[in-house]
Amino acid sequence: MDLNHIFLFLAVISPLLVLARAWRPGGPYRGWRIAALVVLAITGIAWILFRVAAGYIGGGAWFALLFLPAIGLRKMTEFAAQGDYKSARKLGVALQILHPSAELRGQVQVFRHLESHQNDRGFFAPPPTQYEIARQDRYFRHAPAVLIFILLNAATFLFEISFGDWTDPEILHRIGALEPYAVVVQGQYWRLFTALFLHGGLAHLLFNLFALYVLGPPLERSIGGVRFAVCYLISGFASSAGVVALTVMGLVHVAQLVGASGCIMGIVGAWAGFLLRHRHAPHAKQRLANVVMIVAIQTAFDLSTPQVSMAAHLCGLIAGFFLGLILAPRAVPVAGSR
Numbered sequence: 333m334d335l336n337h338i339f340l341f342l343a344v345i346s347p348l349l350v351l352a353r354a355w356r357p358g359g360p361y362r363g364w365r366i367a368a369l370v371v372l373a374i375t376g377i378a379w380i381l382f383r384v385a386a387g388y389i390g391g392g393a394w395f396a397l398l399f400l401p402a403i404g405l406r407k408m409t410e411f412a413a414q415g416d417y418k419s420a421r422k423l424g425v426a427l428q429i430l431h432p433s434a435e436l437r438g439q440v441q442v443f444r445h446l447e448s449h450q451n452d453r454g455f456f457a458p459p460p461t462q463y464e465i466a467r468q469d470r471y472f473r474h475a476p477a478v479l480i481f482i483l484l485n486a487a488t489f490l491f492e493i494s495f496g497d498w499t500d501p502e503i504l505h506r507i508g509a510l511e512p513y514a515v516v517v518q519g520q521y522w523r524l525f526t527a528l529f530l531h532g533g534l535a536h537l538l539f540n541l542f543a544l545y546v547l548g549p550p551l552e553r554s555i556g557g558v559r560f561a562v563c564y565l566i567s568g569f570a571s572s573a574g575v576v577a578l579t580v581m582g583l584v585h586v587a588q589l590v591g592a593s594g595c596i597m598g599i600v601g602a603w604a605g606f607l608l609r610h611r612h613a614p615h616a617k618q619r620l621a622n623v624v625m626i627v628a629i630q631t632a633f634d635l636s637t638p639q640v641s642m643a644a645h646l647c648g649l650i651a652g653f654f655l656g657l658i659l660a661p662r663a664v665p666v667a668g669s670r
């Protein structure tokens with residue numbers, strides 16, 4: 333997997349998405365628009381002058397100007413929600429180095445005022461209500477199925493390394509890569525599952541595990557660990573089986589395939605099915621739009637990256653979507669209810 337290509341794609345698509353979501357002139361998104369334009373400018377200049385490393389340069393700009401500020405602002409909001417205005421202010425001051433926007437300066441001033449007010453009056457935040465405690469517990473509760481799948485993928489990769497060069501097709505064949513010919517002609521159906529836990533390199537593994545870490549826990553908390561595991565495994569199986577079927581029909585040409593991407597896209601599809609079934613729940617439509625955006629980005633990446641199997645991703649996505657519709661609980665838990 334070409335990291336330079338991946339980072340280049342990220343450094344172009346991510347700023348464009350930021351600009352698309354913050355297109356209105358003025359308003360609170362001016363700082364993000366400027367940051368996105370700077371990332372695009374740096375990436376464009378790097379493409380002209382240092383094309384071989386343009387992805388790394390643009391990716392570095394994206395990480396510093398968009399990714400880190402987004403994570404930091406989220407943490408700053410958490411501090412403020414907990415009444416820890418001092419930590420929120422300090423983090424905001426640090427973030428101004430990477431994201432020197434008027435909006436952030438205003439937030440820092442507000443936190444400074446609240447911190448002063450808190451200190452002068454000896455103010456203490458009221459104890460959290462039962463609902464707030466339950467909400468925090470749900471938010472920070474572990475997702476055991478996600479953790480198990482992350483550990484399984486990591487352990488399997490260590491197993492791959494023990495065989496030597498994990499990019500060698502012969503080694504991947506020996507340890508269970510998906511090969512349509514071996515499945516159909518030789519009856520090695522176990523490859524439909526074993527390939528889901530193999531990866532073609534460290535970058536391939538890390539990207540999939542990061543996606544699982546981000547997308548998995550909220551879905552598992554919404555539908556339960558057993559249902560999540562079913563979605564993950566069946567989506568992966570459908571992804572493998574779909575590739576084999578499409579290869580037999582001559583619609584795609586796949587000699588060997590590894591990776592958990594079909595499972596990950598199954599999670600994305602399950603999110604879509606879950607949100608569609610509960611489309612009247614608060615924020616459901618907005619989250620469904622985010623899922624559609626993820627699918628669009630993945631499709632664009634697949635089209636621009638020949639070594640990636642779009643067929644596997646689409647089969648996993650479709651299977652996950654129907655599983656999300658079928659396995660979604662009939663009712664979304666109501667805040668404060670047991």
